[in-house]
Amino acid sequence: MKRKIILMILTFSVQFFAQVILTVDFETADQNYTLLNGGIFSTEDYFTRSYNGDASASHGSFSGVQGTYYLAGRDIHGQTGLYSTGKLNIDDINVSGADTVSVAFSIAARAASEYESMSSNFGSDYIYGRYSFDGTVWTKFAQFTGNSSSNEGYISEDTDLDSTGDGTVLDETMKQFIYPIPVTGDTLMLRFAIYNSSSQEVFALDNIIISGYVPVSLTAPQNLMTVSVTSSQAGLEWDAVTGAAVYHIFRSVDPYGTFSEIGTSATNSYTDTDVSAGNKYFYYVTAGN
Ligand SMILES: [Ca+2]
Ligand SMILES: [Ca+2]
Ligand SMILES: [Ca+2]
Secondary structure: OOOOOEEEOOOEEEEEEEEEEEEEEOOOOOOEEEEEEOOEEEOOEEEEEEOOOEEEOOOOOOOOOOOOEEEEOOOOOOOOOOOOOEEEEEEEEEEOOOOOOOEEEEEEEEEOOOOEOOOOOOOOEEEEEEEEEEOOOEEEEEEEEEEEOEEOOEEEEEOOOOOOOOOOOOOOOOEEEEEEOOOOEEEEEEEEEOOOOOOOOOEEEEEEEEEEEEEEOOOOOOOOEEEEEEOOEEEEEEEOOOOOEEEEEEOOOHHHHHHOOEEEEOOOEEOOOOOOOOOOOEEEEEEEO
């Protein structure tokens, strides 16, 4: 009986690691952010870091809060000037090396009868996010507003950014939204603008997470070898690769032919049980995550 197994090893694979670049969760005051037009003007009139049970800022309890603190706004429309908007600024976010960035955050809005879309000049209610890499060109990436220019009981995501809400309805439970941002520079700036025009309307924002997707090359698996061979199976092993979460095993009967993936393994070994005596098999293994 003739058994012959010949092995080969292939190359590098490029994978993308998501890594958190910056978090603004409001658990610490003024950490990584600044507020414009912030303050507590009365218990029903504020734009401030707050928490459930805050006696100085009346908003009831929001559920799904990350940690204890969040940013809350009520009746933000003129404490520091006619129709002034509350702004949350996050500057100097170093995204160098990332191909793509995502911005995730949680948002809630208490039900009220006076939410209007941004097409209502005086009663409009909104929260939107913009980004810039150079500080001059700003691109809106997220928006929440009323669904019509007349009073409604809620605001929702404005998925097409046309100033009328049309998507997920906000309520008192924090909901997470995630937006991709194409990287065109090394330093990212974010702005959130919040405006609500009556004392009944309350917004809350929490847990802003900026993540980067960074290309990382995994090294090729080395020293692929057979550790056991019978007439019906071949046991393979190779050196573990740092950062690999899965290995893909490919096989062909012709070294110049088409290799097919015959299986995956979470560890640096694999047993091919689909072999028969008298054949040559060629293998390669790639690392992934
Ligand atoms: Ca928080
Ligand atoms: Ca309103
Ligand atoms: Ca819309």
